[in-house]
Amino acid sequence: MTEQESFLRDIGNRIEQRRRKLGYTQEALAEKSSVTTQFVSYAESGKRAMRPENLLKISIALGVSTDYLLTGDIVDKDLLLLSDKMRKLSPSQLRIIESIIDDCLKL
Numbered sequence: 001m002t003e004q005e006s007f008l009r010d011i012g013n014r015i016e017q018r019r020r021k022l023g024y025t026q027e028a029l030a031e032k033s034s035v036t037t038q039f040v041s042y043a044e045s046g047k048r049a050m051r052p053e054n055l056l057k058i059s060i061a062l063g064v065s066t067d068y069l070l071t072g073d074i075v076d077k078d079l080l081l082l083s084d085k086m087r088k089l090s091p092s093q094l095r096i097i098e099s100i101i102d103d104c105l106k107l
Contacts, residue, residue: 012046018062019040029061032061052066055069063081064081
């Protein structure tokens with residue numbers, strides 16, 4: 001496997017993992033991203049490189065940064081997306097999340 005094939009496969013794996021985490025089918029992701037289901041399938045399998053505008057559409061639909069899809073790194077945009085979600089929580093829910101984070105940091 002070439003380096004490019006490995007890179008595309010890693011991107012595809014991150015797309016598929018995030019899609020499944022959100023409970024989306026390939027069809028649902030395609031609809032939310034304004035791409036075809038076949039495109040999502042090819043992207044997840046790493047068979048096709050994506051144009052930047054399609055990568056951006058998929059990242060928006062999945063609620064992650066393009067950096068995350070490309071590299072797997074969590075960047076400031078990903079933290080802002082999480083912060084936006086946390087603002088919607090009640091105070092008690094936020095305390096639960098805080099304790100989970102504290103427990104993870106102890107590991």
